[in-house]
Structure formats: C-alpha cells, structure tokens
Amino acid sequence: MPSQTAAIQWQQFLNKFQNTLWKVLDWIFPPFCPGCNKTGIRLCEDCRSSIRRISDPICPVCGEPGNDSSICQDCLNYPPEFDRLRSAALFDGVIRESLHRLKYNNDIGLGEILAPFLVEVSASQNWDIDLVTSVPLSNERLRMRGYNQAECLAKPFAAMIGKLYAPSAILRIKNTKSQIDLSAGERRENVSGAFYANSSQVVLKSVIIIDDVSTTGSTISECARALKLAGAKGVYALTLARAPIRTDR
Numbered sequence: 001m002p003s004q005t006a007a008i009q010w011q012q013f014l015n016k017f018q019n020t021l022w023k024v025l026d027w028i029f030p031p032f033c034p035g036c037n038k039t040g041i042r043l044c045e046d047c048r049s050s051i052r053r054i055s056d057p058i059c060p061v062c063g064e065p066g067n068d069s070s071i072c073q074d075c076l077n078y079p080p081e082f083d084r085l086r087s088a089a090l091f092d093g094v095i096r097e098s099l100h101r102l103k104y105n106n107d108i109g110l111g112e113i114l115a116p117f118l119v120e121v122s123a124s125q126n127w128d129i130d131l132v133t134s135v136p137l138s139n140e141r142l143r144m145r146g147y148n149q150a151e152c153l154a155k156p157f158a159a160m161i162g163k164l165y166a167p168s169a170i171l172r173i174k175n176t177k178s179q180i181d182l183s184a185g186e187r188r189e190n191v192s193g194a195f196y197a198n199s200s201q202v203v204l205k206s207v208i209i210i211d212d213v214s215t216t217g218s219t220i221s222e223c224a225r226a227l228k229l230a231g232a233k234g235v236y237a238l239t240l241a242r243a244p245i246r247t248d249r
C-alpha cells in the first residue's frame with residue numbers, strides 16, 4: 001500500500017530527526033548512564049552487559065521464565081487473549097533504573113537506547129507483524145506525566161523494524177487503579193473492559209503491543225481482547241521487562 005509505505009517512511013524520518021535532536025541535547029546536557037552514573041553516555045557497555053536477558057525455558061504463550069518449556073499454570077487456568085507475549089529482560093538492576101528514569105525523570109531519550117532490546121527479541125520470534133501499537137495511559141496519567149513511556153519504546157521500535165506505529169489503535173476507556181498491590185485475580189478485574197480498539201486501524205491486521213513492564217500480563221491480555229473484538233487477526237506483545245508480582249510499578 002503506497003500510502004502506508006509513505007507513512008512508515010515519514011515516521012522513520014521523524015525518528016531520525018528526533019535522534020539528531022537528542023545528540024544536540026546530549027552535547028549541551030551530557031547524559032549519564034542509568035546503571036553507574038558515568039557521564040557522557042546513555043548506557044555504558046558494562047551496564048549493558050549486566051542486563052539479565054530472559055532465555056529458555058519459558059512458557060511458550062506468556063513467556064514467563066520457568067523450569068521447563070511447557071505452558072504455565074496461569075496460562076492454563078486463564079488463557080490469555082494475546083497469541084504470544086515475550087519480555088527482553090528481568091526487571092532488576094540497570095533495566096529497573098532505566099525504566100524508572102524513562103517513566104518518572106523525563107529521560108525519554110532512553111526509549112531509543114532500550115528499543116533495540118525489543119527488536120532483538122522480535123527478530124528471534126518470526127512473528128508476522130503488520131502494525132505496532134502500545135498500551136495506552138489514562139488521560140489523567142498522560143496529563144500528569146506529559147508522555148506515555150510505552151510510546152517512547154514503541155515509536156523507535158516501529159521505525160527500527162520498518163512497520164507503521166499506530167498510537168491510537170487502542171484507547172483506554174476506563175480509568176484503572178495502580179496494579180502494584182493487587183493479586184493476579186484483582187489485576188484481571190481491575191483492567192477488565194478498560195480498553196477499546198479502533199477497528200478501522202486493526203481489522204485483519206496482525207498487531208504487536210509494546211509496553212515497558214509486564215507482570216501477570218493482564219493489561220496486555222485485556223488490550224488483546226479489545227484488538228481481537230475489533231477484528232485483529234493476530235496479537236503479539238513485547239515488553240522490555242518482566243517483573244515478579246507486587247514489585248513492578
């Protein structure tokens with residue numbers, strides 16, 4: 001589709017332009033590594049290599065690390081709405097600190113540095129992807145923070161894999177409370193019916209949802225439910241980090 005190709009090229013151009021802007025800003029305000037505070041670098045090699053990547057054995061559906069490669073008990077008890085979920089790394093050390101800075105310290109240039117970890121995982125999966133989107137924030141939280149940290153990862157990710165980023169493919173239609181102190185069941189309840197997907201953007205498309213952290217995958221599963229209701233043919237999801245329950249945000 002020529003218009004879609006033009007849209008992807010435009011997004012890639014904007015992404016490059018933004019990168020140039022970061023470089024100028026880095027020159028004026030030198031960045032520092034989120035792991036060791038070394039100045040002049042966004043993520044140093046030592047800290048990069050300390051990141052604990054998630055590898056097999058994992059649950060083939062939700063990607064939860066486990067003792068073997070069979071479907072985990074959670075996926076058996078409550079089959080998720082997404083087709084596959086994978087996460088790049090464990091939510092600790094440098095990744096935890098980087099995501100904290102991305103989320104609360106306006107260090108949005110980190111999205112560009114962290115997105116290649118997502119590209120690496122998606123490249124290893126052979127997923128057929130048409131469209132990239134991200135988990136939306138509530139309007140209230142978006143107003144407070146000024147940006148969506150999932151979008152900071154999704155936008156460069158889409159540009160890097162040459163796919164269209166559709167920020168409004170999923171809309172949040174219900175305000176939900178923070179999932180931090182909730183059990184798995186409470187999390188499912190909390191996000192139930194919270195999302196609506198835009199059928200004109202996703203019908204018959206294979207969509208990938210990007211988020212910063214997943215714990216039980218309940219938010220992503222609910223986003224996937226909305227996408228499938230709107231006619232998406234496949235829903236994949238990628239998060240930068242995987243957190244144990246009760247410590248993610």
Ligand SMILES: [Zn+2]
Pocket residue numbers: 033034035036037038043044045046047048
């Ligand atoms: Zn460092």
Ligand SMILES: [Zn+2]
Pocket residue numbers: 059060061062063064071072073074075
């Ligand atoms: Zn699972």
